[in-house]
Amino acid sequence: MFRKFVPFVALLGLGITACQPDLESDFKSSAGSADFTRYIAVGNSLTAGFSDNGLYLEGQLNSYPNLLATQFKAAGGGEFEQPLFNSAQSNGSGYLRITGFDATGNPIIGNVAANAAVGIGADSKTPLLAKYTGTGNQNLGVPGIRIADITTAGYGLNNPVGFNPYFERMLGTSPASYLQYVQERVNTIKPTFFTNWLGNNDVLGFATAGGVGATLTPVAEFTTKYNQMLDVLTTGGTKGLVATIPNVTNVPLFTTVPVAAVIASIKANPQIPNASAASLYIRTGTNTIREATANDLLLLPARAVIGTGATQTTLPIGVGYSATMANPLPSQFVLDAAEITSVTNRTNELNAVITAEAQKRNLALFDANAYFTTVARNGVITNGITNTASFVTGNLFSLDGVHPTPRGYAIVANEMIKAINATYGSSVPQLNPGAYRGVRFP
Amino acid sequence: MNLKTLLLASGALLSGTAAVAGGYQVSLAGIKNNGMGGVGVGLSLDQAAMFYNPGALAMVRERGVQLGGNLTFARNSFVAEGGNTQRELRNTVVTPFSLFASYGPTEAKFRAGIAVYTPFGSKLQYAEGWEGRTSLTDIDLKSVFVQPTFSYALTDQLSVGAGLVVLAYGAVNLQRDIPLPDSYGHIELDGKAKTKLGYNAGIFFKPSPMLSLGISYRSKIDAQVEDGDVKFTNISPTFASRFQATKFGATLPLPATTSIGLGIMPSDKLTLAFDINYVNWSAYRNLEFRFDQQINGSTFSTSKRYYQDAFTFRVGGQYKITDAFTARVGGAYDNSPVKNGYVTPETPDADRISGTAGISYAVTEHFGIDLSTQFVTLKKRTQTALDLQNNQTTDRVAGTYKTNIVIPGLGLNYTF
Numbered sequence: 001m002f003r004k005f006v007p008f009v010a011l012l013g014l015g016i017t018a019c020q021p022d023l024e025s026d027f028k029s030s031a032g033s034a035d036f037t038r039y040i041a042v043g044n045s046l047t048a049g050f051s052d053n054g055l056y057l058e059g060q061l062n063s064y065p066n067l068l069a070t071q072f073k074a075a076g077g078g079e080f081e082q083p084l085f086n087s088a089q090s091n092g093s094g095y096l097r098i099t100g101f102d103a104t105g106n107p108i109i110g111n112v113a114a115n116a117a118v119g120i121g122a123d124s125k126t127p128l129l130a131k132y133t134g135t136g137n138q139n140l141g142v143p144g145i146r147i148a149d150i151t152t153a154g155y156g157l158n159n160p161v162g163f164n165p166y167f168e169r170m171l172g173t174s175p176a177s178y179l180q181y182v183q184e185r186v187n188t189i190k191p192t193f194f195t196n197w198l199g200n201n202d203v204l205g206f207a208t209a210g211g212v213g214a215t216l217t218p219v220a221e222f223t224t225k226y227n228q229m230l231d232v233l234t235t236g237g238t239k240g241l242v243a244t245i246p247n248v249t250n251v252p253l254f255t256t257v258p259v260a261a262v263i264a265s266i267k268a269n270p271q272i273p274n275a276s277a278a279s280l281y282i283r284t285g286t287n288t289i290r291e292a293t294a295n296d297l298l299l300l301p302a303r304a305v306i307g308t309g310a311t312q313t314t315l316p317i318g319v320g321y322s323a324t325m326a327n328p329l330p331s332q333f334v335l336d337a338a339e340i341t342s343v344t345n346r347t348n349e350l351n352a353v354i355t356a357e358a359q360k361r362n363l364a365l366f367d368a369n370a371y372f373t374t375v376a377r378n379g380v381i382t383n384g385i386t387n388t389a390s391f392v393t394g395n396l397f398s399l400d401g402v403h404p405t406p407r408g409y410a411i412v413a414n415e416m417i418k419a420i421n422a423t424y425g426s427s428v429p430q431l432n433p434g435a436y437r438g439v440r441f442p
Numbered sequence: 443m444n445l446k447t448l449l450l451a452s453g454a455l456l457s458g459t460a461a462v463a464g465g466y467q468v469s470l471a472g473i474k475n476n477g478m479g480g481v482g483v484g485l486s487l488d489q490a491a492m493f494y495n496p497g498a499l500a501m502v503r504e505r506g507v508q509l510g511g512n513l514t515f516a517r518n519s520f521v522a523e524g525g526n527t528q529r530e531l532r533n534t535v536v537t538p539f540s541l542f543a544s545y546g547p548t549e550a551k552f553r554a555g556i557a558v559y560t561p562f563g564s565k566l567q568y569a570e571g572w573e574g575r576t577s578l579t580d581i582d583l584k585s586v587f588v589q590p591t592f593s594y595a596l597t598d599q600l601s602v603g604a605g606l607v608v609l610a611y612g613a614v615n616l617q618r619d620i621p622l623p624d625s626y627g628h629i630e631l632d633g634k635a636k637t638k639l640g641y642n643a644g645i646f647f648k649p650s651p652m653l654s655l656g657i658s659y660r661s662k663i664d665a666q667v668e669d670g671d672v673k674f675t676n677i678s679p680t681f682a683s684r685f686q687a688t689k690f691g692a693t694l695p696l697p698a699t700t701s702i703g704l705g706i707m708p709s710d711k712l713t714l715a716f717d718i719n720y721v722n723w724s725a726y727r728n729l730e731f732r733f734d735q736q737i738n739g740s741t742f743s744t745s746k747r748y749y750q751d752a753f754t755f756r757v758g759g760q761y762k763i764t765d766a767f768t769a770r771v772g773g774a775y776d777n778s779p780v781k782n783g784y785v786t787p788e789t790p791d792a793d794r795i796s797g798t799a800g801i802s803y804a805v806t807e808h809f810g811i812d813l814s815t816q817f818v819t820l821k822k823r824t825q826t827a828l829d830l831q832n833n834q835t836t837d838r839v840a841g842t843y844k845t846n847i848v849i850p851g852l853g854l855n856y857t858f
Contacts, residue, residue, distance in 0.1 A: 020517040020530065021844035023822070027526040074526060381827075381836040383522065384576040385621040395623055414524065430524030432573050438623040441680045 029074035032426030034239050035192040036077035040138045041065030042182055042233065043197040045403060046412075047141025048166065049082075053400035054095030054112075055143055055166060057085045062406035065139045065195060067413040067431060072193075075428045082139040083132035083170050089116035093129060093165075096399040098392070098442055107392055109399055123162045129169045138189060140182060142167045146201040147225045148217040150178040179225075183232050194233045194240035195416065197368070199226070199354060200248075203347050207248045208402070210299055210332035211285040211339035216346040223353050230357055241364035241420055244351040249297055249340055250376035252391035253401030257298040262306055266319055269307070274321075280306070281320030283328040284336040290323055295337035300391070300401045302333035364423035366416045380411060382433040387411070395438030406436035469719075469754075471540045471559045473510040473853030476814035477800015478758025479772025481715035483703025484656040486646060488855065489542035492557035492591045494717075495658040495703065496603030497644030499544060499553045499593035506857030507543040510812070514538060516847045518566070518790060522573035523827055523840035532567040544591075551596075557589040557605065562665075562696050568787060574839035575619040575626065578787035585635070585665065585696065586611040589642070604643040609635060612665045614694070616788070620677070620685070620738075627677035631690050631731070633670020638663045654705035662698040662725055667691060672733065687733035687741075695725040710762070717756040723749035723779030746835050747786070752779040758798065770800035770814070783829035790843040792823035800851075812853035820845040 041047050041063075048055055049063025060066070060082055069080030085092045094114035098107040116130040142156075143166045149155055156167030157175045171181060185191075202217035233240060248254065263280045272278050280292040292298075298306075306318035306329060320326020335343070351369055358365040372389075374380075375396065379388035387408075388394035391401055396408040404412060410433040417428045472490025475482040482494030486501035489508050514536045520529045544555030564583045568574065588610040593603030612635025620627035644658030672687045703717040726749040733741045758772025776794035785791060800814035820843075827840040 019515060019846045019848050021519040021822075021846050022528070023519045023521045023842055023844055024526065024528045026822075026842070027521050029526050381831075383573045383839045384837055386836075393623065417524070427526075429526035430522075432522065432525065434573065434576070434621065435571070437625070440624045441622075441678065 027429070028427065029429055030427045031075040032421070032424040034420065034424035034426050036072035036075055036428075037192045038078055038138075038189055039065070039069055039072060039080060039193045039195075040185055040189055040191040040233075041068075041141060041195045042229065043141040043195070044145045044201050045141065045143035046200065047139065047195075047197055048143050049139075049141070049409065050143045051398040051400075051403045051405060051409075052095040052097065053398075053403070054091075054093045054114075055085075056092035056095050056112075057087070057090035058406070059095075060084050060092075060139075062409050062436060063139060063141065064409045064413045064416065065141070067410060068195065068416060069138075071413065071417060071428050071431055075426055080138050081134060081136040083134065083137050085116050085130060089130050091115040093117070093127075097440065098399065100442060121158045121163060121165065121168070122160045124160075126163060126165050128158065129165050131169045131172065136189075137170060137185065138191075140170075140185060142170070142178065144201060145178060145198070146205065146217060147198050147222050147229070148202055150182075150198070150225050150229060153177050156181070179228060179232065182229065186232055186235055191233075191238055194238060195243070196229065196233055196240065197243040197366075198229065199245045199350055202350060203245060203343050204248050204402070207335055207339075207343050208253065208299070210330075210334055211336070211342075212332040216342060217350070219346075219349045219353065222350050226353055227357065230361060234361055234363075239363065239424065241366060241416055241423075242354055242358050243366040243416070244354050244369045245347050246368045246372040247344060247347050248402070249335070249343065250372050250389060251402050252389060252394070252397045253300050254297040254335060255376070255389065256300050256391040256401065257303045259292045259294055259296055259298060262298065262318070263292070266307070272316075272319060278319055278321055280318050281323070281326035281328040282318070282334045282336060283331045284334075285331055285339045287331075288323075289320075289326055289328045291320070292329075292334070293337065295340070297335045297340060298329075299333050299335065302329060305329070305333055362423075364416075364419045366412075366419045368412070368415075371415055382411065385434050387433075387438070392439050399439060405438045407433050407438045410436040469561075470512050470538045470849065470851065471510070471557075471561070472508075472542070473512075473812035473814045473851045474760070474770065474800065474802065475758075476510075476512070476816055476849070476851050477770035477772065477798050477812070478715060478760060479756045479774045479796065479798050480754075481703060481717040481756045481758040481772060483644070483658050483701040483717045484646075484654050484705040485703065485713065485715050486648070486654065489544045489555060489557075490540065492542055492544070492555050492589060492603075492605060493540070493559055493561075494701070495644035495646055495656040496591045496593055496605045496642055497601050497658065498646035498656055499555055499591060499603050500546075500551065500595040500601040501646055501648065502544065502553065504857040505545050505553075506855060508541070508853055508855035510540045510851060510853040512538045512849050512851040514847060514849045516566070516845060518843065518845040520568075520572065520574070520790070520844075521842050523824075523842075525573070525841070529569040529572040532569060534565055534567055536563070536565045538563065552592065552594045555591045555593075557587075557591060558610075559587055559589070560585060561587055561660075564788065566788065566790075573841065574787045576621050577838045578616070578618050579628070580615065580617040581788045582613070582615040583694075583788075584611070584613045585609060599648050601646045602644070603646075604641060607640040607642055607660065607663065609638040609640070609663050609665060609696070611635075612667075614665075614667060614670070614692070620674075622678065622681055625676070625678060627681070627685065628675045629685075629737075630673045630675070631670055631692075632673070633667035633690065633692070635665040635667055638666065652707050654707075656701075656703040656705075658701050658703075660699045662722065663696045665694045665696055667693070672737075684736070684738050687735045687737050689734040691732045692730060694729070697725045698722045712759065712761050714759040715757070717754075719754040719756070721752050721754070721779065724751045725749075726779070745786070745837050746784065746833070748781060748784055749779040750781055752777040760800075766804045768802040770798070770802075772798045774798075783825050783833040784835055785823060785825050785843065786838045790820075790823075790845060792820040792843065792845070794818055794820050808857050810855045810857075812851075812855065814851040814853070816847070816849040816851075818847040818849070820847075
């Protein structure tokens, strides 16, 4: 009798082994009309993988170009070389880290010392960093660089009038400008695909200085130099992606210390005489003193300054009763309403240039400004995990309040992949942002 | 095969169940029925009628015991939205079982019986580090119902019956990862359900030897866990103060089911049957947990389910090849109670199509062996991040699920 069951059992066994559904064939990766064989990335600190106010090995490994290159491999991409610090220099330029919590539960942020510093430059102030000695560099991100800087000769040469140490460690001892360096890389590598996310520092520098001692790059100059860069990158019709400049007023550096909360704490401070009549007073970019309003943005470092050391008057810093009876918060700690308007307008003007060039040259465009505006408003939920633009707890921004965490860079890479896939009909797989950390806790 | 080995076998089988009908319902009672697409409401095949239609039990003249066990091989694949990596379950085999025994004097118009079966359950273990880890890593949901049943033949053609449905054993184990800024913690919820009562009832009508009809109803039971255990692991000391809960409570509705069935017997050898089940899944609105202490700032969590009532359509037939051998085939179409955009990892549900086959062999006049197998395929189902955002169900993961299930079953029956 059991013989008669044998075919039945065999059929069953076959059914079980053939049972695992195959979905991967539905999600095949492809390059579409793009070619990811040789990829180079041009940009600033965001491209270099700068995070926690420093450039260090973990950040470099989680740079969005490195993440993109890893995903490109599924669609024909090749190896990607970065100017990495070696493992003995893994702390790079040094970076910020949470060292503990104060009595009220606020994080105490401390410094991790640099271990890639190799002395001071010829200008007697810029710390030199351990040189990158490879020859195949494909991540050309230089922290701090503006479009305004790209044609400056000696920008990466150790010289007495000052230089960019991140460019210096890449360049060796050449007086070449950044544009010339990119041209050399293009000639050598013959890239088939590029990304270009330059332009942030052309407004960011002004904003992070609270509008003091830095300028916004003029639109005409930006347009000329941005096009020079794209001319080099698109040599021979090379395809690629450009990204817009996020409005910096959406990042935690400017949103973590709200004016209303500071005013409320001043009015509730029993040590200030007649506190209910007191308020927060600021010195604006045009050197006038006035009460702060919700239209002004306080920089993160203002938190450590407001209410301290009554040096000029009997009042602590930031506290006042009127424009004439105040110890105003110095201008570098506040981006006042007029400065915000300047920053926002210039950001929009420069983004118009970037967007127009992307369309004219048929390049993929990651509208980082639109994206981060949405994130600042709603956060972004990735695979069930809530991420927001909040400082420390939001997972997206590192401890400098401007640069992303590895999680933030992973989300940037995914948004770029979406733009690339949409433009070139490719199917580059996205990565799982949940596999990348937010802010590291002690 | 003696009674002692039978009991040992049943002990081994009492280890788990799996989702094999829409949602977390399992329709695997009766190996003969399994081979026929799960029909049974309009038939009086054997003691498994206590599950399908207690009204039909009085028409099952043979007294007897039958024991059935199934092996459920569920194979699930998942690809996250935008990704290309297929995640597969850490495969497990679960074993829904059933035991039916009936008795009544030979000439009496009644039959009394007891049924033990596993109508709801689910066991899934997702791949390490999969994209939906913060929704779910593991689930093991078990229920065992014990049902004393009484059925009475009002006439030769019409019988009625009812059972007291006792949720005798229910257990839930849910595990997921907790997203911390720089790492993942893990939470395990483990609890036993309180004993709860419900009922089922049915009417069976056989106006001619060629036609039979049935209708049955099983009431809803709320499986309720109180004082379940909460256990946290891998939470770094920095965050430990936010994860202090030790106990949880939760309620999971095991919904009411209404069924109608039709049996057609064109000849002595051939039986055809059609069933429709209607399950009141809309009772499952939210999955809510209460905690004795705060978890990340809240003592309460809720997650939308918003299930909708669902139909299952079944068809099956059997043919008596010889006196000893009976062959069966069948199929079912099972509408998912889970709406688009609401699919969760604990029930990665979709409309199901199943094909079944079975065979019985009568070893002696009193002892028989039944074999069945079911091939269940769930339609490929995709939900996008936008779907989740629109439904405010972003606590789960966007992507594409596809599941196939193979369920071989073995039944032993002894009649006297």
